[in-house]
Amino acid sequence: MMTHAINAIQFKHGVCLQCASRDSLLCAGLGDELLPHLCSRSVQKHLKKGETLFYEGDAANSVFNIKEGVMRIVRLGEDGRRQVLAFLGHGDYLGHTNKTNFTYSAEALTDVELCQFQRSSIESLSQKIPEFDKQFYKLTACLIDDMTDLLFMIGRKNALERVASFLMGMSDKLKKNGSNRCDELWLPMSRIDIADYLGLTLETVSRSISRLKKDGLINVTHAHYITINDHEALGALSRG
Amino acid sequence: MMTHAINAIQFKHGVCLQCASRDSLLCAGLGDELLPHLCSRSVQKHLKKGETLFYEGDAANSVFNIKEGVMRIVRLGEDGRRQVLAFLGHGDYLGHTNKTNFTYSAEALTDVELCQFQRSSIESLSQKIPEFDKQFYKLTACLIDDMTDLLFMIGRKNALERVASFLMGMSDKLKKNGSNRCDELWLPMSRIDIADYLGLTLETVSRSISRLKKDGLINVTHAHYITINDHEALGALSRG
DNA sequence: CGAGCAATTGATATAAATCAAGTTCGGTGG
DNA sequence: CCACCGAACTTGATTTATATCAATTGCTCG
Structure with missing residues (x-):
C-alpha cells in the first residue's frame, strides 16, 4: 500500500x-x-x-x-x-x-x-x-x-476597433506563448462567440471582419483562419 | 534610536x-x-x-x-x-x-x-x-x-438597466458595509463619471435617472442624493 | 449676487441591432 | 465520390437605441 x-x-x-x-x-x-x-x-x-x-x-x-x-x-x-x-x-x-x-x-x-x-x-x-x-x-x-482591457474595449470602442482589438489580442497571446508566427491566427470560436465577447451581434462582427479584409489589414483564408497583413495598422486601429 | x-x-x-x-x-x-x-x-x-x-x-x-x-x-x-x-x-x-x-x-x-x-x-x-x-x-x-458583473452589464444591458444596476450596486455596497439605510444613496461622483463607468454618455445617464424617477422607482432629492423607492422592482430591472 | 460648471431636457444624426435573404462550409448517406 | 442537408457565415434593407448637438435650468462657490 x-x-x-x-x-x-x-x-x-x-x-x-x-x-x-x-x-x-x-x-x-x-x-x-x-x-x-x-x-x-x-x-x-x-x-x-x-x-x-x-x-x-x-x-x-x-x-x-x-x-x-x-x-x-x-x-x-x-x-x-x-x-x-x-x-x-x-x-x-x-x-x-x-x-x-x-x-x-x-x-x-x-x-x-x-x-x-x-x-x-x-x-x-x-x-x-x-x-x-x-x-x-x-x-x-x-x-x-x-x-x-476588456472593460475599456467594450465600454468605449466602436465595432471595428473591438474586432481589431480582439484579433490583436489573439496575436499577442501567440507571441506571449513564444510563437514566431503570431500573425497567423486560428480562431476556434464561432462568430457568435466573438460577438458575445465583444458586446456586439454576429452580423456586426462579420461586417467588421469583411471591412478589415477589404481595407487590406487582414486576410481571411477561412472563417476560422485569419492572417494579419498590417500588424502596425491593425494595432493602431485597435487603440482607437 | x-x-x-x-x-x-x-x-x-x-x-x-x-x-x-x-x-x-x-x-x-x-x-x-x-x-x-x-x-x-x-x-x-x-x-x-x-x-x-x-x-x-x-x-x-x-x-x-x-x-x-x-x-x-x-x-x-x-x-x-x-x-x-x-x-x-x-x-x-x-x-x-x-x-x-x-x-x-x-x-x-x-x-x-x-x-x-x-x-x-x-x-x-x-x-x-x-x-x-x-x-x-x-x-x-x-x-x-x-x-x-461589470463586463456583463456593459456588454449586454441597455442604458436603463445599466443605471438600475449601478444604483443597486451602490445599495449593495452599503448593505455589505452594514448600513441599515441601504436605499438612501449618496453618489459622490458626477454624471460624467457614472456615464464613463457604464459605457454611456452623461445625457443618457441623466435621461435614465429621470425615467426611473418618473416611473416611481427612485426619488432624486438632489443630483447626488437618490433614494430607492422600490428596491424589488429596481433589482428586477437591473437583472434585465 | 452673479459667474461658471453640472445637470436636465429637447431635436437630430448615426452606429449598430434587427430582420431577411443568400452563400459557403462541413458532414452524412446514397 | 458526389449530392444533399443544416449550420455557420456573409451581405443587404430597415429600424432603433443611444450619441451628438443645442438650449435651458439649477447649483456651488467665490
Missing part, C-alpha cells in the same frame, strides 16, 4: 516535470524539488471539444490551470442574454472567485488539458510552499489586467 | 488595532498578535478630495487598501476616451497588476484614508504571515467578481 502511494506521487511528479506548461502556471515559481508538493494536490483533467467543465451555479470548490486547448467562459442572463467573459488557454488560471457558486460556465472549444486544485488548498498553499506566492500574485494579476 | 524604532512600530500597531477596516482588508485574517507583522509593512496615506493617488503610466510598485472614502479608477484612451473601471471604497483592494506600470489612474472623489504596501512585500507576505493567504485570495477574488 505504502509503495503504491509513493509511486502515485512520483508518477504525478513526473507528469508535472515534463508538463508543457511547467513555466507558466502555478508551478512556475517552484523548483523541481518543491514540485511534488503542488503536484500531489492537483488532479489532471481532460475535456473533449464541446464538453463543459462546470456550469453557472455549480459549487465553486475548485480552481483550474489550463495547460492546453481553448476554453470559453460564459455568463448567461435570465432572459438568455450571453456575455463571453474570456477565452482562456495555455497558461491561464480559471475559477478564482469569492462566491460559493460560479457565476459563469466554462466550456471547451477544443480538446483541453488542465490541472484541478481544491480551492481550499490554494487558499492556504503558501503555508506549505512559500515560493508559491509570487506566481499566484502574477496569475491573478494577469486575469485582472485582461479584464481591465 | 532603538527605542524610537520600537515605539514607531507599536504606534502603528495601535493604529491598526483601532482601524475601522480591521475586519475587511488584508489584515482581517490576522489575529491581534500577528497584526504588527503586517502593520510594520504598511504606510498610512491620506488624500484630499480631488487628489490623485497615482497616474496611468506610473510605476506599479505599491498596492493599497482603502479604509475610508471613495476613489475613482480611470483608464484613458489615446484620444481622450475615458472608462471608469471602478468606484472603490471601504474594504477594497487597489493596484493589483502584473504590469510594471499602472494602466489606470486612481483619484479621490472624497477625502480618502488608505494603507499602502510595497508590491514586493505583498508578493511574498505569506512566507512571513501564513494566515495572510486566505484574505488575499478573498480580496483579489472580490475584485474579479465585480469586474465580471
